[in-house]
Amino acid sequence: MTPSRLEIVVDFADCDPARIVFYPRYFNWFDRATERMFRERGLAWPEMWPKYKMAGVPLVDASAKFMGPARFGDTITFETWVGEWRNKVFIVEHRVHNNGRIIVEGQEVRVWGLRDPHDPEGMRAGVIPPEIIARFND
Amino acid sequence: MTPSRLEIVVDFADCDPARIVFYPRYFNWFDRATERMFRERGLAWPEMWPKYKMAGVPLVDASAKFMGPARFGDTITFETWVGEWRNKVFIVEHRVHNNGRIIVEGQEVRVWGLRDPHDPEGMRAGVIPPEIIARFND
Amino acid sequence: MTPSRLEIVVDFADCDPARIVFYPRYFNWFDRATERMFRERGLAWPEMWPKYKMAGVPLVDASAKFMGPARFGDTITFETWVGEWRNKVFIVEHRVHNNGRIIVEGQEVRVWGLRDPHDPEGMRAGVIPPEIIARFND
Amino acid sequence: MTPSRLEIVVDFADCDPARIVFYPRYFNWFDRATERMFRERGLAWPEMWPKYKMAGVPLVDASAKFMGPARFGDTITFETWVGEWRNKVFIVEHRVHNNGRIIVEGQEVRVWGLRDPHDPEGMRAGVIPPEIIARFND
Numbered sequence: 001m002t003p004s005r006l007e008i009v010v011d012f013a014d015c016d017p018a019r020i021v022f023y024p025r026y027f028n029w030f031d032r033a034t035e036r037m038f039r040e041r042g043l044a045w046p047e048m049w050p051k052y053k054m055a056g057v058p059l060v061d062a063s064a065k066f067m068g069p070a071r072f073g074d075t076i077t078f079e080t081w082v083g084e085w086r087n088k089v090f091i092v093e094h095r096v097h098n099n100g101r102i103i104v105e106g107q108e109v110r111v112w113g114l115r116d117p118h119d120p121e122g123m124r125a126g127v128i129p130p131e132i133i134a135r136f137n138d
Numbered sequence: 139m140t141p142s143r144l145e146i147v148v149d150f151a152d153c154d155p156a157r158i159v160f161y162p163r164y165f166n167w168f169d170r171a172t173e174r175m176f177r178e179r180g181l182a183w184p185e186m187w188p189k190y191k192m193a194g195v196p197l198v199d200a201s202a203k204f205m206g207p208a209r210f211g212d213t214i215t216f217e218t219w220v221g222e223w224r225n226k227v228f229i230v231e232h233r234v235h236n237n238g239r240i241i242v243e244g245q246e247v248r249v250w251g252l253r254d255p256h257d258p259e260g261m262r263a264g265v266i267p268p269e270i271i272a273r274f275n276d
Numbered sequence: 277m278t279p280s281r282l283e284i285v286v287d288f289a290d291c292d293p294a295r296i297v298f299y300p301r302y303f304n305w306f307d308r309a310t311e312r313m314f315r316e317r318g319l320a321w322p323e324m325w326p327k328y329k330m331a332g333v334p335l336v337d338a339s340a341k342f343m344g345p346a347r348f349g350d351t352i353t354f355e356t357w358v359g360e361w362r363n364k365v366f367i368v369e370h371r372v373h374n375n376g377r378i379i380v381e382g383q384e385v386r387v388w389g390l391r392d393p394h395d396p397e398g399m400r401a402g403v404i405p406p407e408i409i410a411r412f413n414d
Numbered sequence: 415m416t417p418s419r420l421e422i423v424v425d426f427a428d429c430d431p432a433r434i435v436f437y438p439r440y441f442n443w444f445d446r447a448t449e450r451m452f453r454e455r456g457l458a459w460p461e462m463w464p465k466y467k468m469a470g471v472p473l474v475d476a477s478a479k480f481m482g483p484a485r486f487g488d489t490i491t492f493e494t495w496v497g498e499w500r501n502k503v504f505i506v507e508h509r510v511h512n513n514g515r516i517i518v519e520g521q522e523v524r525v526w527g528l529r530d531p532h533d534p535e536g537m538r539a540g541v542i543p544p545e546i547i548a549r550f551n552d
Contacts, residue, residue: 011446012459016288017295017348018194018251019259024169024289027162032425045426046487056156063201071259072293073460113156121157121209149308150321154426155433155486162427170287183288184349210431211322294470294527295535300445303438332432339477347535389432397433397485 001136003079003095004037010074020069026096027062030106033080034092041135052132055123057110060089064106070098085133088112088125139274141217141233142175148212158207164234165200168244171218172230179273190270191253193261198227199247206241208234214241223271226250226263277412279355279371280313286350296345302372303338306382309356310368317411328408331399333386336365340382346374361409364388364401415550417493417509418451424488434483440510441476444520447494448506455549466546467529469537474503475523482517484510490517499547502526502539 008029016022034057035045049056070076076098083093089111096104116122146167154160172195173183187194208214214236221231227249234242254260284305292298310333311321325332346352352374359369365387372380392398422443430436448471449459463470484490490512497507503525510518530536 009450011442012292012449013298013300013442013445015293016194017291017293018196018261019293020196022169022289023197023200024162024165027165028425028427031160031162031427035426036423044487046485056154058156058158058207059161059204061201061203062161063199065199066197069196069261071460073458123156123207147312149304150311150430151304151307151436151438153431155429155431157431160427166287166289169289173288174285182349184347209322211320292470294472294537296472298445299473299476300438300441303441307436307438332430334432334434334483335437335480337477337479338437339475341475342473345472345537399432399483 001081002138003081004033004040006033006036006078006080008076008078010070010072010076012072015072020071023064023066026064026066026104026106029078029096030062030064030080030092030094030108033078033094034108034110037080037082037092043132043135052129053115054113054126055115056113058113058123059108059110061109062107064094064104066104068098068101068103070096070103074098076103082136083107085128085136088127090128139219140276141219142171142178144171144174144216144218146214146216148208148210148214150210153210158209161202161204164202164204164242164244167216167234168200168202168218168230168232168246171216171232172246172248175218175220175230181270181273190267192251192264193253194251195228195248196251196261197246197248200245202232202242202244204242206236206239208236208241212236220274221245223266223274226265228266277357278414279357280309280316282309282312282354282356284352284354286346286348286352288348291348296347299340299342302340302342302380302382305354305372306338306340306356306368306370306384309354309370310384310386313356313358313368319408319411328405329391330389330402331391332389333366334389334399335384335386337385338383340370340380342380344374344377344379346372346379350374352379358412359383361404361412364403366404415495416552417495418447418454420447420450420492420494422490422492424484424486424490426486429486434485437478437480440478440480440518440520443492443510444476444478444494444506444508444522447492447508448522448524451494451496451506457546457549466543468527468540469529470527471504471524472527472537473522473524476521478508478518478520480518482512482515484512484517488512496550497521499542499550502541504542 094106114126252264390402528540
């Protein structure tokens with residue numbers, strides 16, 4: 001599939017007293033980039049979740065390698081794609097560019113999270129519908 | 139070494155519309171838990187950094203496995219320890235407990251980051267002083 | 277009423293590149309301090325909300341005056357109390373101390389927010405039950 | 415002056431378990447909107463601050479009125495302008511629109527914060543240069 005692209009202008013608030021992006025922010029942005037990727041393919045979560053009786057796409061695993069910094073005012077670009085579709089799980093890959101250089105690579109392993117009919121706050125893994133996967137075929 | 143322990147009461151603001159902790163928050167807490175571990179051993183960063191001419195302890199790698207949720211009002215406990223000291227790098231391990239169950243395991247690979255004398259915004263890896271490592275021997 | 281007290285250790289992540297607490301953080305802490313005040317009086321929100329058919333205690337107004345900074349590693353203390361109970365609205369006052377000095381004063385005007393039976397995502401203002409107010413009489 | 419405009423797509427992470435934007439987020443966005451307003455007028459903070467020997471534009475007062483909610487997926491628009499320039503202080507006004515309706519109005523009172531030559535972590539109020547104010551005359 002063609003990666004989605006998301007540009008982020010690094011805010012003052014994204015940086016810490018070491019004057020670089022505070023690392024957990026990248027995971028916030030991974031979440032945003034994943035959501036935008038779905039949205040671009042006609043699968044905005046606020047509509048997709050009720051339609052498919054979902055509570056969300058919770059993480060079972062997240063990781064990132066940090067190869068370079070980003071600073072206040074930098075415009076960084078996230079390339080995001082689904083690296084693998086499994087039965088109930090999918091793997092989202094992220095690559096972050098800053099000024100021509102790859103600064104972060106990340107991975108999120110997410111579950112197709114259905115609402116639990118017996119527990120309004122619960123969630124259970126469900127099989128990912130083929131029509132969802134088909135939206136990412138290009 | 140004996141792990142450090144940090145209790146966190148999950149705030150309303152830590153949770154997302156799926157009513158569980160928004161996953162990047164755990165990385166925020168990993169950072170806090172790492173800092174508190176140093177502080178407990180007499181190495182509070184605001185004093186340690188200028189003393190050792192440091193700019194910080196930036197990450198080169200971070201990862202987490204999520205095995206269970208935490209919700210608004212839960213008191214969760216972080217166990218944090220240094221799993222390995224290398225020459226210029228150290229590995230921090232985190233294990234998060236909620237109500238008798240391990241819900242998250244995480245790892246941060248951090249660099250001993252010295253200030254760069256040629257660049258006030260720069261940083262370079264330095265050798266971890268043995269007296270630092272000795273503080274964690276118990 | 278006797279103010280509630282909440283101690284916060286300022287994290288690295290709470291501070292921005294100017295090396296002081298990033299101001300919106302105080303509003304995060306106001307929210308936490310308000311929640312803890314209720315909890316101390318036996319009114320933990322995760323139980324109180326379903327019991328009183330509430331969706332939350334949303335803000336209609338928030339403000340703060342900033343008189344001094346806090347920095348990474350400072351332990352700051354929030355004093356929090358209800359300044360006024362109106363029919364459907366209550367006013368929470370916050371005073372933040374750092375090292376013997378008042379650094380921030382804030383105010384939140386909050387609505388007693390009932391779930392809207394006609395809209396699962398909606399909310400409407402309700403009359404604050406006298407038994408709630410009675411819990412704050414001391 | 416002509417207000418600056420900033421569009422924000424409300425992220426999942428911006429919302430809380432009540433499924434509306436967690437209110438302190440608006441202050442984060444006020445900060446971003448203020449910074450973008452300066453940037454649009456050729457005064458990007460990462461360059462402006464060193465040039466004018468500044469440490470920042472810290473707040474002395476912030477407030478907001480909340481008139482309506484925003485939810486995950488909403489595109490909200492911030493209109494931002496300087497309401498008043500005083501000698502060492504300026505007042506930034508924010509008006510937030512969601513789907514044709516004003517949902518938040520906010521105000522930030524900010525100081526022109528010079529670096530303190532006697533204290534690398536300090537700051538003191540300075541007179542706002544007329545050339546800065548002139549950039550906002552339209």
